[in-house]
Amino acid sequence: MVVEIAQLFSPQRIGDSKTAVILALYFPLGLILAILRLFIGLHVFIIACILPIQVPFRRALLRTMYTVLGFIVYPSNQQYRNPNVKVIVANHVSVLDHVIIGLIFPSVVPNVWSLPPFLNWALGYTNMGAAQGRQVFLDAVRKHCRQDTRPVLAFPEGAMTNGKAGLLKFSTWAFSLERDIQPMTVTISRPLLNIKAEVLGSSLWQDLLWFLFVPFTVYRIKVLPVEERSDFENADDFSRSVQEIMADDMGLISSPFTSADKAEYVKKLGVQQPRERSTQPPQVRQTINTPPRPSGESPRSSRESPVDKMIKQVQEVMPHIPAHIIRKDLETTRSVDATIFNILENKTEIPIPAEEVPSSSTGSAMPLSTPHTNPQSLPHNTFCMTSQDSPSSTLSTPSPACTKFAADKFGSSSRERQLSLQERKAALLANARKRFTETSKVSN
Template sequence: MEAPTLDSMMEHHRFPDDHISLLLLLLYSPIGLFLLLLRIFIGAHIFLVSCVLPDSVRRFLMRIMTSVLGVFTSVSEPHVRDKSVKIYISNHRTYFDHNVVSLITSCASPSVSCPPGFLCWARGFLELGTPGSRAQLKESLKHYLSQTGSPPLLLFPEEETTNGKKGLLNFSSWAFSLSDSVQPLALHVQRPLISPMVTGCPWVMELFWMLFIPFTIYQVRWLPPVFRYPKESDEEFSSRVQKLMALSMGIIGTRHTAVDRAEHLKRIRHESPTPAASVSSSTADSRMVQRVKEVLPQVPLSVIHKDLARTKCVDTTITNLLEGRVPFVSEEESCGRSEASVMSNRPTKSVYKGFGRRPQDRHLSLQERKEALYECARRRYLDKFGSLGTEEEEAQC
């Protein structure tokens, strides 16, 4: 089976494509806004209660109280869970996966990016000091596991969220260097009308959408524990667990990493300009096409447009056309009746129709032909725009 692309593993659109779902969402909006305000008020009280209750009582009450916020959890295969295993491995779907799993079982999840402080603690992360290198993180986690009575660690070796539909990101091996046994769990998230998670959206915005929508269902399925083979490296161990989890979820374990995902998002943002930038770019493209057309009037506009879209430079496009790298059918146009026009027509004709038959045609070098063509364009600009046209041409590229 072919490995999925990074783009297919991410969710870029929150709203549905079909008109019926959009209409239902629009009709639901007043109710959603009311629920949002009500749940913010209730959520503040739930947070205060969770701060003072002991862990055993807190999980039971929090699971009931979070249902008021529209978060429901279901667990399958609970008998598979091995209480002796100290490392839980899960796929990563939303910013709140660790909060949901902690409602089911006692566990702690470290944050590899959130600095210690009130926000880190309020979001339910395990505080391990200032985030440093992976070596420092592993040492801190090993020290945590060595403490008597410490809850198991819940780790997300993908390190970034995916839509859970096509594949898993490559598992980072550091999570498997902490123990010789891990307990995988598969996490599925469902939500009506909108996507459960949009890639690149801040966690605060995702929280608002969670409180706005009627409900969100988290389904947790425990998988059998996995033990390290003799002499099996961390990389081999992580790869084997990834494949087992992907197989149980009906998707593919890929080699795409969290770094690849970040680079892909940067590329998407770079290639998606704002509307104002698009208008400016369109205006600039029209001017560039006109410049090339002034120099090479016999070249069709469609050919110029196509090559400029690739090169983004007038001089490079002219060079490609002169050297015959871009084939085209010449239009019946003349460059002018002046001496510079005659000089430009002669080398251009020889370039596009092969080597000239006469020695004087072949004698002209590429640079001489370009200079002749540029001189033709300058004369045309001077005739049309005066000195302004010359200044604009010199500023090109």
């Protein structure tokens, strides 16, 4: 079963016309309830600030007061909770997920965005140096795991979903901390009013006000058995394995979409999306990383458009492809990886004539499998560089170097297609390194 990206998010707060009618009748009562809960919430905040986190009485009192605020929490499978496991991962369905989980299992949520110190502390986040880079952040989290009894709570999806169709692809930073991971699943429902907890374009304060407005919100926290990373698994494989386990338990699909895909989807819809708080540390967020500007580069060149920067990234891997060809494809894909894949698979919307490929120093062009290429002389989906095309052609022992970058067959699953793409990328980079080495030998 394949899930579309539109199924992972809710575009509208009110689900159907029946809910709209009920909401109109409920509105006066809901408004009064929201005002009363706002004042009660201030008292809850003061109590949460005064009482120590580790005190059991604090959790019991806060859980009671949160019930008054309309938060009904049902934990299950608590026997699977291992206090020795220092990393908890959960799916992300609302802005208060970390607060609700913290009521049952006291934990620390690393702060990976810039917030004022007081607001950072008030919302229950812990600053672990994310602004100083990925390695500093990971070192600080590992230090916390060694020295503190409270576990680290991570939301590896990196963005909120509606929790109805599938899970976003997990980032790997949380799975590189410890060998053992404690998965938990979070589901949310509002039985009396079918009003979504989070929608595309909503802000933090809008979501909070709706929590106070509706009669109540039901959270179900389910603890899953501890998962241990094997010696043959890296962090990426381990994250995919845990994602599939959590998705199967929730009856959802383990999707290949990332938090970056959500951002692109929001842009495509033209929704005024507020700056969403990413739950991934710097350089771990699954977006296109633009290379840093060299120290000698002029300020004018730093004001390049995003498309120009992406063109440069593509040409770093495929310098023989003209810029206008790359630009045409980027206007459709808006992705460096997708454009490289299209060129490798000859799926560019604009055909690439052989005469437009830049010639090497010997005057010969690098042949590329296009409609203008003789299929008898060059296999399909293959980049070929002969000894005449190579900078080392001045040597007396020419040797052809052909590398196949296309899969023998189209993968039947998204995982197979992703692995095939990674293999082709690795082959392309290996060929580029070989060409660079040959060029260096000639220049020396």
